[in-house]
Amino acid sequence: EVQLVESGGGLVQSGGSLRLSCAAPRISINSFDMNWVRQAPGKGLEWISYMSSSGSAIYYADSVKGRFTISRDSATNSLYLHLDSLRAEDTAVYYCARMTVGDAFDIWGQGTMVTVSS
Amino acid sequence: EIVLTQSPGTLSLSPGERATLSCRASQSVNRNYLAWYQQKPGQAPRLLIYGSSSRATGIPDRFSGSGSGTDFTLTITTLEPEDFAVYYCQQSDTSGWTFGQGTKVEIK
Numbered sequence: 660e661v662q663l664v665e666s667g668g669g670l671v672q673s674g675g676s677l678r679l680s681c682a683a684p685r686i687s688i689n690s691f692d693m694n695w696v697r698q699a700p701g702k703g704l705e706w707i708s709y710m711s712s713s714g715s716a717i718y719y720a721d722s723v724k725g726r727f728t729i730s731r732d733s734a735t736n737s738l739y740l741h742l743d744s745l746r747a748e749d750t751a752v753y754y755c756a757r758m759t760v761g762d763a764f765d766i767w768g769q770g771t772m773v774t775v776s777s
Numbered sequence: 778e779i780v781l782t783q784s785p786g787t788l789s790l791s792p793g794e795r796a797t798l799s800c801r802a803s804q805s806v807n808r809n810y811l812a813w814y815q816q817k818p819g820q821a822p823r824l825l826i827y828g829s830s831s832r833a834t835g836i837p838d839r840f841s842g843s844g845s846g847t848d849f850t851l852t853i854t855t856l857e858p859e860d861f862a863v864y865y866c867q868q869s870d871t872s873g874w875t876f877g878q879g880t881k882v883e884i885k
Contacts, residue, residue, distance in 0.1 A: 703876055703878045704876040705876065718873060754821055760831075761811075761827040761831075762812075765827075765833060767821035770821055
């Protein structure tokens, strides 16, 4: 059963912006710590952002700090990632993931592809 | 930032064989915060092990994790055809969350 669904990816020029969405049809976003993780083509996994269940703690990887913003909307039960000042090296599949015991990511969406053209 | 180095890069084995994957950290990792994932082409990662040795829901008991400090191991006792994939270790600490670069388990 699908529990997280990402959308919003696409092709954007270098320096441009995008907003990614992560809808949660079967779980409450507000009840869990949530994250964004990305994977460049043919590469490994890179954690990029975290939001606590309370919303009071937000962290970013150094590679995206100051350019990406994580947020959520209780009304739509969705997590968001706003991407600004995009670079070619931001090209990747972006996953949202729920955090569980031990800070492990137990539920992942299917991912949404972001391609930044230079 | 803690760097995780996985070895080998590629493991060529036959179904029925035992797979031993290593994850070495650049500094000591709290074993409660070490996880392993499986990823198949075109799919999202799947959590296998959390807390170094606890299997996630629905994970067969042929998968086991062990280790402490800077050295952790994922063992697959008897490889099934569906186990050929890429495996990642991951840790968390006050600096954030980091993943190893992955070990590909391929059919020999």
